[in-house]
Amino acid sequence: MPYKTKYIFIASMDVDPEKEDLFNEVYDTEHIPALLQVEGCISVTRLLNHPTVNMSISGEIIHKKSNLPKYSAIYEITSPEVVTSDAWAAAVEHGRWAPLVRPYTFNRTHSMQEVVVTSTP
Numbered sequence: 001m002p003y004k005t006k007y008i009f010i011a012s013m014d015v016d017p018e019k020e021d022l023f024n025e026v027y028d029t030e031h032i033p034a035l036l037q038v039e040g041c042i043s044v045t046r047l048l049n050h051p052t053v054n055m056s057i058s059g060e061i062i063h064k065k066s067n068l069p070k071y072s073a074i075y076e077i078t079s080p081e082v083v084t085s086d087a088w089a090a091a092v093e094h095g096r097w098a099p100l101v102r103p104y105t106f107n108r109t110h111s112m113q114e115v116v117v118t119s120t121p
Helices: 017-036 080-084 086-091 097-104
Strands: 007-015 041-048 052-057 060-065 071-077 105-114
Touching: 007 017, 007 080, 017 041, 017 071, 017 086, 017 097, 071 080, 080 086, 097 105
Parallel strands: none
Antiparallel strands: 007 071, 007 105, 041 071, 052 060
């Protein structure tokens, strides 16, 4: 899938297993829709990390355990300033996310990436 924007913001985290159903419900039905209302946030893609990665390198199958958080979200944004805007700040506090979900997340990482090239066959 080619990116439509020049910047990608990635938020990754683990969540307390007892709150995982609530995490997924709120992320999909409240958190993402609120952030998509922010000017400059073009799309959001959620990812579930596989605990093991199997790949071929130099003709050998390599098995690697992933040390990444279980969940990630890729936000296509028009500029890095989107995530420091007042609208973004309000959106991340919207609904049940801040009081009922965020406290049960951990191992959180955030990164801002600039798209260098995107290609499709």
